[in-house]
Amino acid sequence: MEIKKLLTELCGLMSVVGFEYHDEEKLTALVAPYFDEHEYDSVGNHIFIKRCGKENAKRLFIDVHYDEVGLMVKGITDGGHLRVCMLGGLDARILPASEVIVYGKETLHGIVLMKPTVLMDGKEKEKLTAVPELLVDVGLTKAEAEELIPIGTPIGFEPAYTELRGSYIAGKGMDDKCCAIPVMAAVAVLDMKELDCDIYFSMSAREEVGHRAVSSAVFRIRPDAAIVLDVGFGLAPEGKKPDDADMKGGPIVTLSALLDKDFTDMVIETAKKAEIPCQPIVDAATTGTHADEIVYAAGGTPTVLLGVPLWFMHTANETVALDDLKYTAKLLVAIIREKFGRKDG
Template sequence: MSIEKIDWNLLKSISETPGAPGFEKQVRELIINELKSYVDEYYTDNMGNLITIKRSKSENAKKFMFAAHMDEIGFMVKHIDDNGYIRFQTLGGFDPKTLTSMRVLVHGKKDLLGVMGCKPIHSMTPAERQKVITNEEYFIDCGLSKEEVSKYVKVGDSITRHQNLEMVGNLINGKSLDDRVCVYALVEVMKSLNAETIDCDVYGVFTVQEEVGLRGAQVAGHGVSPDFGIALDVTVANDIPGLSPENYVTQMGKGVGIKHFDGGTICDRRMVELLENVANENNISNQAEVLPFGGTDTANIQRMPENGAIAGALSIPMRYLHQTVEMAEPGDVWAMVELCGKVVQEAKKLITNR
């Protein structure tokens, strides 16, 4: 699919707005401004999760929860040395080799542009050239003295990657598409819902601190306590040179992933089968996903409600996950939007088949 169905300006804003774990305020405010006229109610819980609600016309309606996490992998300032170099704590999982010379924004009293630096190869010993550089060997160079940096930056300030969203060939390319591309999809879903055609109250939940341990979804899963739930996240598309088909997990352009398993969840078979049936009945491109590692907010949607929830997950295939830039296919994104919109209209099948 071409990019035409995607609201590019909205996706770009969501991708480029900073929001490291624990620092999601800016992206949360962007989502509120985008959705407040489309939903019946919204609020922010004490953890910082944004909960938006579209009510059904049905009496005694069940709760159907979608969740996409707002946070992106990032960093926190932990030290400014005498020469103005910043040392940092990672917030989320980074592959150290992707940090070299990456541009970042340090979010203090004002944003400072910086560059991830490390010892250059010319100064390394032969032994050092053979080993993998660790996160601890990197520092951030803002091109300023300690006095100038300290005017604006203090220990505890957040740091995010600095990248623009672009089209590379037919694919979307930018920072933090994990999970901002699904945040975008959920915004589109909540905009599209019609109270006359849904059998459940739909909760569009934008969670915090997923990248550091699914923390926001733990609170939201308990607080909303849905009957049914679907986590919206990305997954690896290993359809690249050097990997065999049995290790692809998903492939770009083959549609939205319907998750069966990941490192934290065995998805409820009732939800999996409903998603498969609805996708196939509506000619929505989809593919099965079995992820042998990692986890998503699905785990806490499924387990934190008092009696548990019938839960599953949808995934957008993504290349270069948790690297400097990530890549997604527009048709896979739109397939997620379409399937979410259709499945809430069929929630009565979960009610009758519990």
């Protein structure tokens, strides 16, 4: 598996929340070869299934959300500029001058505009520009824009990726599509005949606007256990321990009152035995991830939460370390073998 190539291809897909279907054929082409079956439900979740061949096998549910933050067109000015609102929790500080793609009747490139700082007074410079005050310029007149860009059109970041020294990759959509890479890498090396579970890998929709879509998949599959993977905050100069994780320190293992303690303890012990670095971090109550929904859905599912450390969340340059993706893949393999390895020889 060429991790860098697959990472940029997967994260480069257009999957702005609510419009995940845009590149679904490309998504399927990238992920399906690692699995035996593929299903798609009415709320936009893609379920990829790997069978162990055992009748009445247990069901392991692995979740990664594949939607990403973006913008939506809500109006057009007399000058042809697009008024926008947020889809998901975008970091508004980084939007001015960002390159974006407008997915209208034609795919158009645009630039996010704001009042130049040289024209601002002191109070304006101190104020954080709100998203509704930003405009997107696509170079069209009002009449041209109205013809090509209906109200409600989604806008996403340009899929441009930069490799930094030290094997870091920066670009859009790492939250949360980068977490699919460890799952695919793990499935590629697991011998399913040695397991007593089928793996249901959900690339779930609409996480960035409320977490609820994943429940549809859980109710249908009714898993015996669940592993959720999402990005977590990597330690940056402005960050602090113990809330943030070290980049290249291995996957985050979340400790929370919501999550299954025995399963979580097993994950940490498995990492120690396999000498795989991991980083236990406390989210005492809710985790802000799909784990919050899965743990209660369909009568309840024992759930653990793993995280990949990430810099610059909800920007066009979300950054991950390839080492952390590799550590996470190794830990997934070890967890699955430990929990679901066949005991019948």
